[in-house]
Amino acid sequence: MKIIIIGTGNIGSAAIQAVQSAPDMELIGVFHHNEMEAIARLPHVDVALLCLPTREAPIFAKQLNQMGINTVDSFDIHTQIADVRRQLMPIAQTNQAVSIISAGWDPGSDSMVRALLEVLTPQGQSYTNFGPGRSMGHTVAAKAIQGVKNALSITLPLGQGKHGRHVYIELEDGYDFEDVRRRLLADDYFAHDETEVERVDDVEQYQTTAHGVLLERSGVAAGKDDQQLKFEMRIDNPSLTAQFMVGCARAAYRLQQEGRYGCYTTIELAPVWMLPGEVEDNVKQLV
Amino acid sequence: MKIIIIGTGNIGSAAIQAVQSAPDMELIGVFHHNEMEAIARLPHVDVALLCLPTREAPIFAKQLNQMGINTVDSFDIHTQIADVRRQLMPIAQTNQAVSIISAGWDPGSDSMVRALLEVLTPQGQSYTNFGPGRSMGHTVAAKAIQGVKNALSITLPLGQGKHGRHVYIELEDGYDFEDVRRRLLADDYFAHDETEVERVDDVEQYQTTAHGVLLERSGVAAGKDDQQLKFEMRIDNPSLTAQFMVGCARAAYRLQQEGRYGCYTTIELAPVWMLPGEVEDNVKQLV
Numbered sequence: 001m002k003i004i005i006i007g008t009g010n011i012g013s014a015a016i017q018a019v020q021s022a023p024d025m026e027l028i029g030v031f032h033h034n035e036m037e038a039i040a041r042l043p044h045v046d047v048a049l050l051c052l053p054t055r056e057a058p059i060f061a062k063q064l065n066q067m068g069i070n071t072v073d074s075f076d077i078h079t080q081i082a083d084v085r086r087q088l089m090p091i092a093q094t095n096q097a098v099s100i101i102s103a104g105w106d107p108g109s110d111s112m113v114r115a116l117l118e119v120l121t122p123q124g125q126s127y128t129n130f131g132p133g134r135s136m137g138h139t140v141a142a143k144a145i146q147g148v149k150n151a152l153s154i155t156l157p158l159g160q161g162k163h164g165r166h167v168y169i170e171l172e173d174g175y176d177f178e179d180v181r182r183r184l185l186a187d188d189y190f191a192h193d194e195t196e197v198e199r200v201d202d203v204e205q206y207q208t209t210a211h212g213v214l215l216e217r218s219g220v221a222a223g224k225d226d227q228q229l230k231f232e233m234r235i236d237n238p239s240l241t242a243q244f245m246v247g248c249a250r251a252a253y254r255l256q257q258e259g260r261y262g263c264y265t266t267i268e269l270a271p272v273w274m275l276p277g278e279v280e281d282n283v284k285q286l287v
Numbered sequence: 288m289k290i291i292i293i294g295t296g297n298i299g300s301a302a303i304q305a306v307q308s309a310p311d312m313e314l315i316g317v318f319h320h321n322e323m324e325a326i327a328r329l330p331h332v333d334v335a336l337l338c339l340p341t342r343e344a345p346i347f348a349k350q351l352n353q354m355g356i357n358t359v360d361s362f363d364i365h366t367q368i369a370d371v372r373r374q375l376m377p378i379a380q381t382n383q384a385v386s387i388i389s390a391g392w393d394p395g396s397d398s399m400v401r402a403l404l405e406v407l408t409p410q411g412q413s414y415t416n417f418g419p420g421r422s423m424g425h426t427v428a429a430k431a432i433q434g435v436k437n438a439l440s441i442t443l444p445l446g447q448g449k450h451g452r453h454v455y456i457e458l459e460d461g462y463d464f465e466d467v468r469r470r471l472l473a474d475d476y477f478a479h480d481e482t483e484v485e486r487v488d489d490v491e492q493y494q495t496t497a498h499g500v501l502l503e504r505s506g507v508a509a510g511k512d513d514q515q516l517k518f519e520m521r522i523d524n525p526s527l528t529a530q531f532m533v534g535c536a537r538a539a540y541r542l543q544q545e546g547r548y549g550c551y552t553t554i555e556l557a558p559v560w561m562l563p564g565e566v567e568d569n570v571k572q573l574v
Contacts, residue, residue, distance in 0.1 A: 283554065284368075
């Protein structure tokens with residue numbers, strides 16, 4: 001499989017590692033998001049890994065599918081995933097390509113687990129608990145508050161799907177901490193959660209790419225209540241995202257080979273399509 | 288979907304509950320394993336759930352596939368699964384049917400999780416820890432020891448994929464406990480594990496269908512070591528088995544509708560195929 005990576009941030013850098021250590025992949029090139037012309041000149045590409053800001057991903061997926069190149073992204077705005085899928089579906093189908101969207105860890109691998117937990121217990125309560133780890137969205141929101149020079153927002157799991165925030169901020173000169181803190185707490189991103197704001201001299205001292213999740217479900221199987229299921233990870237955020245995208249690149253390639261063109265989310269994929277090697281060998285080792 | 292259940296033991300009884308509470312299924316009949324003639328006379332069946340002793344399952348899958356009926360079983364002899372798949376594949380394909388094998392919780396849903404953990408961390412160590420819960424195989428082996436009137440073997444998780452056994456036995460009159468215990472410990476089923484043998488007056492006092500599993504993996508994602516992943520369940524064994532078979536019945540039906548005939552293990556199935564309702568609605572709720 002001939003792979004290209006578009007985007008050179010945390011996830012793009014991790015994707016280079018993941019592709020280079022894949023036994024069945026060849027890394028053809030790594031591109032910035034403004035190098036589409038160079039990509040168009042490449043002789044043959046099987047899959048492009050879109051390691052781009054989330055809102056750019058569907059735009060690039062569309063363009064690349066139109067060139068017949070399969071794509072994998074980690075588009076992560078949960079409420080828009082079904083819409084993106086519906087928009088990309090005919091484009092992928094018309095161009096005999098496959099687009100796999102929202103293929104990070106949440107949405108992504110967690111989505112597959114959530115679906116499986118619901119298969120196992122059709123009635124019940126599910127909770128997704130994130131963290132501790134950095135929230136990109138909340139970090140960006142904190143940085144946008146007037147008087148904030150630099151910020152970092154850590155998501156804290158409080159249990160049963162509730163989350164708190166720990167926000168580190170560096171102040172701009174001439175601003176009052178209490179005043180900045182009050183405005184941050186009034187921001188819609190923070191107004192609904194338990195939020196602790198801490199003033200620090202250097203936010204970078206607190207940076208981390210570590211993250212985690214606990215998916216919990218208690219439900220009913222075949223009429224029997226109180227079946228308890230759990231999935232838990234402590235991970236490096238960009239590394240796990242990139243590695244899972246590499247798995248989904250295999251799925252995209254196989255689906256295209258079988259003529260099953262279109263746009264897919266991860267719950268529509270079988271785990272074995274994401275593994276290298278023959279299906280029968282994986283059946284022997286993993287089933 | 289028109290469903291029949293073959294077998295009336297613990298799993299068959301739970302399957303009745305699971306099918307009756309499925310919004311998209313109709314239970315056409317429940318049959319003993321010697322009623323194949325009655326099944327052959329039924330006007331139309333989509334999927335047969337084979338709730339039979341494990342060695343009988345492939346025999347019935349073959350016969351039913353030959354009648355064009357899709358099957359789901361929970362065949363659980365790990366070392367023979369790839370062979371059974373290879374044998375059933377051409378039979379299902381020739382008869383335009385789908386056979387999903389080894390669709391309990393292990394092999395079955397655990398297999399899907401094991402495959403997913405390997406996608407997320409291609410290098411690493413995985414451990415499957417079972418229990419505490421009843422082991423059918425070890426219980427049968429204990430009952431076969433001369434002088435044992437009744438027995439129950441509980442699997443104890445010792446960590447890192449190692450297991451101990453707690454065996455309850457009721458003695459036949461005239462046998463010496465120490466002598467029976469020595470012979471049991473020498474049996475190949477018990478000789479390799481830490482095994483505690485306890486003599487009790489009534490084994491039935493200790494019966495349980497509760498079981499559990501902890502799948503653990505520590506591995507490398509995109510070059511980053513020490514990524515920690517875990518899947519854990521505390522469940523009722525026959526209920527979870529039956530409920531997952533019902534999910535796989537949906538997958539079998541969909542695969543047949545799409546003309547993708549053949550024999551599949553669970554790692555070859557996408558989670559959303561196992562859920563009722565439209566794919567797009569499940570994408571909205573679960574991704």
